[in-house]
Amino acid sequence: MEETRIGVFVCKCGTNIAGFLDVSDIAEYSSTLPDVVFTKVNLFTCSEAGISEIKNAIVQHNLNRVVVSACTPRTHEPTFRAACQEAGLNPFLFEFVNIREHVSWVHKNDREKGTKKARDLIRMGVARAALLEPKEFIEVPVLNEAIIIGGGVAGLSSAVSLAKRGFKVHLVERSNKLGGRLLDLNIIQPEMTSAKGIIEDILHEAENLPLINIYKGYKPVDLKGCIGAYKMIVENSKKETKEIDSGVIILASGTRMLDPSPYYGYNGRNIITQYELEKLLSNEDLEINNNVVMIQCVGSRNSENVFCGKICCMEAIKNSILLKERDDRIDVYIIYRDIQALGHENERLLRKAKNLGVRFIHYSAEKPPEVTKDAVKIYSDILNREFNIPYSLAVLATPQIPHSDAQELSRILKVPTDENNFFLEAHMKLRPIDFATDGIFICGSARWPCTVNEAIYQAEACAARASIPLGNGKVKVEPINSLLDEDICRGCGLCVSLCPYKAIELVNTDKGKKAKIIIAACKGCGVCGSTCYRHAITMSHYKDEQLLAQIEACFKE
Amino acid sequence: MQYATNVRIIRVMCGGRVDLEMIFSAFLNGADGVFIGTCLKGECHYTSGNLQAEARIIFAKHILKYTGLTEKRVKLSMMSSAESGKFVSSVSDFIETIIAEGKLPDDANTQRKLHAAYRAVMGEKIRWLAGKKTEFETDGNLYGEKFTPHEINRLFREVAQDEVLTQEIILLLENSPLTIKELAEITNIPPRRAVRQIANMLRLGIVRQDGSKDNAPAFTAGNNKRLIEVIR
């Protein structure tokens, strides 16, 4: 076996490290560690000078492991890995020891103990480095076709966008017609454009793109594979199934409306929902002869549905404007808790409604309105008085809620949902349209209630994100993944059930049932390896022996 | 942002990568405490690795308690990568706790118990159960019975005690045959508990009778090939 030859580079980071630690002592100590044949102090290891020193040392001293003790791997790990590679050393034979964020910056007042800690960390890093193994990035081919689940405005927009870029799209829609929610809506604020106009435009575009395959009346029942090579089974009501292959998946399955029947005597005639009012308003000969009373936050922002419906306030304001413009004699009341008119257009509409004479009455959650046969009774806490408003139409603002089978879909795709059953993205702030699983994206109200505008840009965003692997035709996966010793595995399936990425499956072999790692899907979290009671799995680049060597070295001064 | 210099950080991909073996290996090597930092619940970068870490820590705590060390010597703290302040205060609290507890005793008794603990966490039962925790809580066991956190805790405590004691007895008997009275004295358990434990172990064939001392039967370690096999 080849002799282990480790080079240690200690960075001063200007004064960031050298100002608080005894760098020359650290370097001198490092040179005494097992297998260390070369040590060097740099002013900035990451500078061009530092990088070329690493490269030269690899060649001149025949190094086969490099340890840099400097800052966080988040900044410069790729830089140093590249340096190793350029000097002919496999980039995974590089180990990063952080003596800045972990030592000098957080122990500014204790030079002696800080220096000792840095020595310990380098000793641990060197122990681990000695056991590192060369690795290659894994390249997985990506089929340049996409599955889109949901044929509403979000799904259709994604489909059109992807097809225009030349990717084949399989659009799966559970109902028998495309268009989704917009088919039932009337006018979209703030521009007050026709909902049907918007959706017809998109539908027209979609139908004229031959790359879009449409599966009406189908829904997903099973999914196998991972980014690059998904295989989805879809099924219709006659239990006929079809198999679709794709490289990526966009989820745009939308929402349903909350059942209004438990609230305020809903009857579908003169006590209806905002959603139903949309349909009435698109009807030319709608006749209303008395007041219209709109009640906000019906079945939302309560203990059962904590969330805010988000779009209902603007829907009510829009409909109140339409009613007033149709017949100024109609008195419209909006009974609200907080008017959600965010952004720069909505506030203007709110003011317009007020100028048109729409009355806004605030109520608190503790004293909700009462709807009787003839009137809505409401206590305004701002005006400190009770109103008794006769109505010919009471309109309830119920929220959109996730589909009843959201959980089932979540299990099939193995993507998470939140406590309300809305789908849960990879990161609430920074990755709003990705799932944690590579190759699956989310847009529209299945993620959270949203406006048409939001649904469209989210759909464009999904198309953009999906275009990256589709366009490249391959994805690069870091070779940090599970390694299985098939001889030890008993095929119990514990790892299969724990894997958050569906990256392990049970297969039948000549030796019986065995686990099988799907490398492209594995993210290398290590849950399987640390759970396996047979010790049949370890993680490449974070192997048991590598980590245990670090632990052992920690205490071997 | 400053904290004491007592910690040495080891990077892993996810809290779910932290094997019970690593925790007890650290104690055997001389660590006075083990701190595990994971993502917040529901925000795990790897979806659910933090929950697996949490399940294992329940075991680690019961084992430490049983070995006579305080459960405070292991701590799992959940935080987001943006919460540096929380990391510092959490680690600082932990350091204070450990300093108050003092250094890990290095007497033969503690070392033997830690060794037994190490063997126990390498064994099948504890690892299997730790892996099943989330399933027991959400989908229930084989018979569809769901476990409350209290029930999980009780089950894990009993199994931890039983497994560590089993391994401790094996360790002792690997050296020389001992009687139940001697075993009870050394391991500091009531003789009745020792009788029950030995009876169980006899039934499983992991100990066998080997002569007698002072008219009492003495025992020695049986054929533990299968038990030892998985322990590297």
Next chain:
Amino acid sequence: MLDVGRHPMIDILAYSELESVEGESSSFKATIRKKSRYVNASICNACGDCVAKCPVKVKNEFDMNFGVRKAIYQYFPQGIPSIMTIDGTKCLKITQNKCGICSKACVKGAIDYEMKDETVEIEVASIIIATGFDMLPVSHLTQYGYGKIKNVITGLEYERLINATGPTEGHLYRPSDKKLAHKVAYLQCIGSRDQNNCAYCSSVCCMYSIKDAMLAKEHDSEAEGYIFHTDFRNVGKWFQNYEKKGKNDYDIKYIRGRAAEITEDADNNPIVFYEDTKTQEIRQLTVDLVVLATATIPSKGFQELARKLRIETGKDGFVQTNSRLPVSTSRKGIFACGFCIAPADIPESVAQGAAAAGLAAQIALSRAG
């Protein structure tokens, strides 16, 4: 930011401004002025030796003028690209031909006092605008006393104070006497939803005020937060839970009412006068510190940029888009994302960014063939 910094396909022109754009979608020609940093970017490695020696102290804009920086400085420690810049209006060498210490301090010889602005021309297929926002200056809203009453600060100033890497290392030391502020009032809609200032809702303030009050409580268990709001607008994902958490776990008081006026007592404690909308009484609350959630407006210089780009802006000065084409501007090949379209939170901005990138890339790729 780091990912952008080290991506081989991304060329960063920081400290630069667009001069003009000619041509059309798929073949724009942009003229860009790279402002002189007086520091050679290819040599400087931001070691900081020059900063340590520079004798000129200037108010630190990044820390909202709370702290000081030097005339040679890095805008903020994690800034990309990681290089120093000399503030040409403050440097003694440049303004008075004295000093020159930084040039001696720099062992790499990166300082160049003679450096001039440079104009570059680049050809691009498409353009994305992401110029963000600024805060409405509010000293003219005299009822709130900003600029006069020392312990009335804006939300952005508060962000720096409560930040662990900020000028007070995360301690809420108030401006007047540097004492820890325990009792803090957070006032919403300062200049927003206001016909005379910004008629629109700034969208992000209700949530950030809850966050601000929570942070204060995490730093200081004695902290008391009072949020004065009109409509409480927390509609985004999980925001209602967050609002509840603030009330239940952090004991933040949510008070429905617009503050009418702020005065101060002899100890510089601000007094907030407000109408309790539940009782219609004018009440007052004396606090240690007031934080104003001032209105967000399109960033400074944006109107000029819009003119150069020949794109339409709407009534409030934001980029004009529409529901059908949410990130497209009025000019083909130019896209927009984030706050320059309308007030938006982080996930909205990120999603819009991806959408704009996709559409912009489509033009670039079809041009490349």
